Amino acid sequence: xxxxINPPQVSEIPLKSFCDEADLNAIKVHLTQLLxxxxxxxxxxxCQQYLKRFFKNLGMTxxxxxxxxxxxxxAKIGRGSTRVAFCGHTDVVPxxxxxxxxxxxxxxxxxxxxxxxxxIADMKGAIASxxxxxxxxxxNLDLEKFSFYFLITSDEVGDAEYxxxxxxxxxxxxxxxxxxxxxxxxxxLDQSGDVLKIGRxxxxxAEITIIGKYGHVAFPQNAKNASHTAVVMGKWLTQQSWDxxxxxxxxxxxxxxxxxxxxxxxxxxxxxCSLKFNVRYSHKETEANIKQRIVNGLxxxxxxxxxxxxxxYRSCEPYYTSGETANSMNDSAPSNIEPIHSEILTEEPLTxxxxxxxxxxxxxxxxxxxxxxxxxxxxxxxxxGTSGGRFIAKNGCQVIELGLPSHTIHQVNEYVxxxxxxxxxxxxxxxxxRVAGKQ
Numbered sequence: 001x002x003x004x005i006n007p008p009q010v011s012e013i014p015l016k017s018f019c020d021e022a023d024l025n026a027i028k029v030h031l032t033q034l035l036x037x038x039x040x041x042x043x044x045x046x047c048q049q050y051l052k053r054f055f056k057n058l059g060m061t062x063x064x065x066x067x068x069x070x071x072x073x074x075a076k077i078g079r080g081s082t083r084v085a086f087c088g089h090t091d092v093v094p095x096x097x098x099x100x101x102x103x104x105x106x107x108x109x110x111x112x113x114x115x116x117x118x119x120i121a122d123m124k125g126a127i128a129s130x131x132x133x134x135x136x137x138x139x140n141l142d143l144e145k146f147s148f149y150f151l152i153t154s155d156e157v158g159d160a161e162y163x164x165x166x167x168x169x170x171x172x173x174x175x176x177x178x179x180x181x182x183x184x185x186x187x188x189l190d191q192s193g194d195v196l197k198i199g200r201x202x203x204x205x206a207e208i209t210i211i212g213k214y215g216h217v218a219f220p221q222n223a224k225n226a227s228h229t230a231v232v233m234g235k236w237l238t239q240q241s242w243d244x245x246x247x248x249x250x251x252x253x254x255x256x257x258x259x260x261x262x263x264x265x266x267x268x269x270x271x272x273c274s275l276k277f278n279v280r281y282s283h284k285e286t287e288a289n290i291k292q293r294i295v296n297g298l299x300x301x302x303x304x305x306x307x308x309x310x311x312x313y314r315s316c317e318p319y320y321t322s323g324e325t326a327n328s329m330n331d332s333a334p335s336n337i338e339p340i341h342s343e344i345l346t347e348e349p350l351t352x353x354x355x356x357x358x359x360x361x362x363x364x365x366x367x368x369x370x371x372x373x374x375x376x377x378x379x380x381x382x383x384x385g386t387s388g389g390r391f392i393a394k395n396g397c398q399v400i401e402l403g404l405p406s407h408t409i410h411q412v413n414e415y416v417x418x419x420x421x422x423x424x425x426x427x428x429x430x431x432x433x434r435v436a437g438k439q
């Protein structure tokens with residue numbers, strides 16, 4: 001990863017810094033409005049109506065629409081042909097064990113310089129930070145050369161079928177796919193900006209259904225135990241070798257997540273069993289190759305059962321954003337993901353009114369913006385789970401993930417520190433100004 005090479009020197013990058021500091025009280029106003037709404041996925045609970053009012057007050061156009069109960073919002077301002085977006089989600093996981101919380105989970109509470117509330121780290125805090133940053137930086141942005149978008153959904157924590165994917169489809173129809181995108185996922189580790197996500201591994205889940213023959217445990221010769229077959233299959237799956245990844249991606253791996261039979265009593269041989277697993281894969285694998293490899297193995301094991309079937313679901317493609325200052329994939333094995341930098345083309349025919357987007361090394365600009373605020377460069381990473389960035393990146397957009405620390409997400413008493421949310425807001429302002437500030 002980037003941490004293994006010398007970081008760029010400050011003097012090597014032209015000075016372009018926005019010096020105003022973020023207003024914590026302004027951030028708290030947004031947090032109060034967003035956190036008190038129990039927007040458990042996919043219910044938006046009115047969060048986007050609040051955002052809609054805010055965006056309209058800034059003079060932005062807003063397109064809000066619903067798909068299969070999922071609320072989506074696209075806000076836009078600017079006339080430029082270079083499109084910059086912020087992608088986020090208003091949905092959160094449930095607040096379980098409420099008796100263990102210091103305060104009401106769906107509210108903003110403060111304690112010892114920490115801000116508490118369900119979803120504050122994942123990711124209403126990042127939305128509040130970007131709202132504050134954008135409002136403050138807006139007079140200094142070049143709206144003639146750039147157009148700015150907020151892409152917000154209520155379907156990210158869940159199945160993510162009708163959220164960002166639908167937003168991208170809608171933007172494609174109007175030829176407004178972004179060229180550069182900041183995703184507000186909680187990508188940081190211990191402090192805001194200590195980690196910058198420049199990609200994610202792919203993911204695919206599957207359920208194998210094994211049909212045997214029910215019988216009495218005293219007469220196994222008259223039955224075919226489906227759970228025994230599942231154990232054999234599980235062993236075969238876990239013994240498969242996978243690639244070790246590269247400097248930019250962790251290696252691929254498979255994990256069994258469930259083995260389940262119908263509970264018919266302790267004297268019945270199960271005649272049906274399901275086995276579930278997930279594969280997280282690097283750029284050296286493809287979804288098609290993974291599926292074919294597993295299916296070929298099941299064919300060889302089919303004599304162990306009356307019938308074996310497999311259902312694939314929750315497919316998530318990997319993505320990777322390169323830049324001039326980021327390490328490239330230098331392994332000898334061919335990559336299935338092409339580096340994105342300098343390969344972005346406009347979706348519409350070039351006319352007198354349109355032109356190619358301004359060429360920006362987003363990774364380098366974000367690195368420098370983080371340094372401007374924290375006086376340290378981030379570690380570049382592709383680790384972790386999936387995010388909505390995968391839907392945007394596949395259309396040729398440079399995507400990075402920059403958000404709050406993730407150490408309390410989905411936990412009881414989810415919190416962020418005041419310093420972290422202030423730092424993130426200042427980092428967002430610096431990124432926007434470095435990328436699209438008026439010259």
